[in-house]
Amino acid sequence: RKSHLNSKKIVLSLAAISFLASCADAALNSEIKTYDEANKNLKARSAASVYTPETRTDTTINSLHTDKVTITGSGSHSLIIETGGALQPQDKNKVIYVNGQNSNTLTLTNLTNKGTIDGQVAVENSNGSFTGTITVNTFENKGQINGQIYMGIWAGKGTINVDKFDNSGTIVSNNKGVYFQGNTNIKSFTNSGLISGNQGVSLSGATINNFNNSGTIQGNDGTFGAVFVSGNITTFENTGIISGKSSGMFVTSNIKTLINSGTITTTGKADNNAGIKLESGGTIDNIINTGTIKSESYGIGVTYGKFGALTIENGGIVYGKIAGINVGQWQTLGNLYIDGGKDTKKDSSVSGVYGDDYGILLSLGSSTQKINLTNGGVIQGNTNGIRLINAASLSGDMILSGEGSRVEGGSGSGISNESGKISGSITIKDGATIGSDSGKAIENSGSGTVTGGITVSGENTKLEGNIINTGNASIGSDIKIENGAKVEGGLVNQGNGSISGSVQVSGGSSIDSITNTGNGAISGSITVDEDSKLDSITNTSTSDTGISGSITNNSDNKLEISNSGNIGGKIESTGGADMVISNSNGGTISGGISSSGSGNTSISNSQGSTINNGITVSGSAQVEISNQGSVGKDSNGNTVTNNGNGSVGIKDWVVSTDKETGKLDTVVVGGSGKDNVKVENITVDQSNVNLDELGDINNIISGVNQGNIGNIGTNGGGEISLSY
Structure with missing residues (x-):
């Protein structure tokens, strides 16, 4: 009724x-x-x-x-x-x-x-x-x-x-x-x-x-959010405004799918506020954000909880004054996908994660699985773009691809791994960029590890700054710059840093320099392929390992190598580029030096320094040698071998004396082109020398056309006059 x-x-x-x-x-x-x-x-x-x-x-x-x-x-x-x-x-x-x-x-x-x-x-x-x-x-x-x-x-x-x-x-x-x-x-x-x-x-x-x-x-409320979820939501779609004093959304249970094309924000300024906050074991299986998630502290904060997959696309923004995304101690952010697309906000910002300090902050013991930026996606922080600290873990790959995709830092690094663990690889390709205002693109420090290696690939792809491996940090796989990519900086391995893989520059790519210093160790080889460019290699490491692999320059660009540590492999030039090699301050090049290209090579081996396995020339190059240290012999017993049609000029050579026997360490010149070896000056180290050794020029230098020998003297003053 x-x-x-x-x-x-x-x-x-x-x-x-x-x-x-x-x-x-x-x-x-x-x-x-x-x-x-x-x-x-x-x-x-x-x-x-x-x-x-x-x-x-x-x-x-x-x-x-x-x-x-x-x-x-x-x-x-x-x-x-x-x-x-x-x-x-x-x-x-x-x-x-x-x-x-x-x-x-x-x-x-x-x-x-x-x-x-x-x-x-x-x-x-x-x-x-x-x-x-x-x-x-x-x-x-x-x-x-x-x-x-x-x-x-x-x-x-x-x-x-x-x-x-x-x-x-x-x-x-x-x-x-x-x-x-x-x-x-x-x-x-x-x-x-x-x-x-x-x-x-x-x-x-x-x-x-x-x-x-x-x-x-x-x-x-100053504690909980505008939307407090201590229950379960299957699908949550926001096209409007969710605004809380402490958090926009405060989740302690489960949301399976959150789709945001509106605004989720906070008005409070406490340092634990967040646009979306996971607490007390809260989980969100899947977030798709095309809108704005922002806070005066953290855009997205995981204090105690877990995100599954987070997708940011079509102009979506996550912003925090401290960090865009903060994953707290021992918490989890799953897969992160950022697709820049062609859409931008009215302020011209594109899809991405932004923070006044950090774009993404992974704290003590926290973890994430995969980070994928494409089509202009951005992660940006005024200190670090991405920061991992104290056993934080990235277990999947980090992939940046497409024009405009970038990770940017400010006073710190683009990517900073501070005693964290990156199990996957870091790949920057197809026009993407990592950089920072400080000149540090990627920094691996403390006890940080990068297991999967680093690849920079493709035209217009670049690192704006150095790759730095320092402290007790390690990179366990290859570093590749390929297919026209650029590193506008260098690779710096310092402290007790170790790089187990090789360094490869190929396909018309370039990197400014490679520096191994402190007690750093590079176990793999360094290779520069045709049309690619590496300006310099500096090894001052006191490590017994130093650079244990070979250094090969196949390009047409000049390479300068300065060594005062240990290089375990061979230094080889096969391209048309000039190469300058300086071995000084007790440095050792164990594998010898080989020049088989058409570029000119200059070799300087200072007092107390050693080149083992000789110097071999087999191309059309012009090679100039200055030696005040020790140069060992190759498997054929030659100190200098010329098998090419180029010329070898010994500008100055100090012939040392064996301290035990008093015999001279004879310079033996061999090879099919030995007649094209010319000697400008030889100095005999007469300390402990057996004077009988001086009676025969072949005890000083052999195999060379004697008409190509200029001056022979001693380091005790005066000259030796020999008839030959």
Whole structure:
């Protein structure tokens, strides 16, 4: 039956209805009064209902009423407050009270407000013994609600099922704006209006299948967010604004998929605030962001929880004043995908993660799996673009690809691995960039490890700054600069840093320099291929290893090598480039030196320094040698071998004396082109020399055309005059 509460119709007070529900119809009829008889001195109408069990009651309110509405028992019910209707009782608690008792099944087919409700709307169990079900088919607010919407099971084993929750009006509360608790299940939650409270929307144990916000959700609480999720949400889509004082979204349970094309933000400035914050084991399996997630602290913060996959595309932004993304101690960020696309924001920013200090900060023991930037995606921080510290782990690959894709640092590094672990590889390709204002593109420091190697590949791909491996850090695989890529800086291995793989420059690529210093060790080889460019190699390492592999220059660009440490392999030039080799301060080149190209080679071996396995020339190069140290012999017994059609000029050579025997370390010249070897000056070290050795020039130098020998002298003054 319908009750239309008009001026000459029936008005039932709460007290009257509670009494009359147990009386006979005759008694009930005798107590009914018209509106004029019952409310002679009142301006506002009073409409309230306690619905009898098993009875369907549809109620419409279209004017001002000051009593509460209570719906209980079993059966189906509806309540509509029209545009001119208002519920404004003096007591604001449970202004509309829908409660389940015992094992009853109560259905609220429609609770719609187009007018004003001053106070709380509560749908709940009446006590802890409730085991039944409350079903709300439709809750819809198009008007103004000045109080909390509570739907929850706070004790017992009952259930609340909500098919549709739709707010296009305004819900404002000093408590939680909308609060779902316990075994409460919502199929569809839609907000296109305003929801505001200390938490705008709060879940505590409840579930929502589809959460859609195109309006505004505000949270004024300093601890939790505008949306507090301690329940489960299957799909959460935001095209509107979610703004909280502490966090936009505070998640302690699970959201399977979060799609944001709107704004999720915080207004507070505490250093633990975040646009989206995971706490107490909270998880979000998948985030797709094409909108803005921002905070005065962290755009996305994982204090205690785990992200699955985070995709940022179509102009999506994650920004934090401290860090765009902060993964706290021992927490997890899964796969990160940033696709710059062609879309930009009005301020010209493109899809990416931005921070005033750090783009991405991985703290003590934290982990992430894969980072993939493409089509102009950006990670940018004014200190570091990406920072890993204290056992933080990147277990997957880091791939930057496409024009404009970049990781940028400021005063620090583009990528800084400070005692962290990068198990995968770092690949920069197809026009991507890593750089920083400080000139440090990639820095691996402390006990940091990069297991999978570093590859810079493709035209317009570049590192703007150095690759630095320092402290006790290690790079366990190859470093490749290939296919036209550029490193506008160098590779610097210092401290106790170690590089186990090779360094390869190929396909028209370039790197300014390679420096191995301190106690650094490079175990692999260094190769510069045709049309590629490496300007210099400097090895001053005191490590026994130094550079243990070979150095091969196949290019047409000049290479300068300066060594005062150990080079275990051979130095070889096969291209058309000039090469300058300086071995000094006790440096050792164990594998010898070979020049088989057409470029000129200059070799300087200072006092106390050693070149083992001789010097071999087999191309058309012009080779100039100055030796004041020791040059060993090759497998054929030659100190200098010329098998080419070029010329070898010995500008100066100090012939040393064996300290034990007094015999001279004879310079033996061999090869098919030995007649093209010319000697400008030879100096005999006469300390401990057996003077009989000086009687035969072949004890000093052999194999060379004696007419090509200029001056022979000693380091004790004077010259040796020999007839030959």
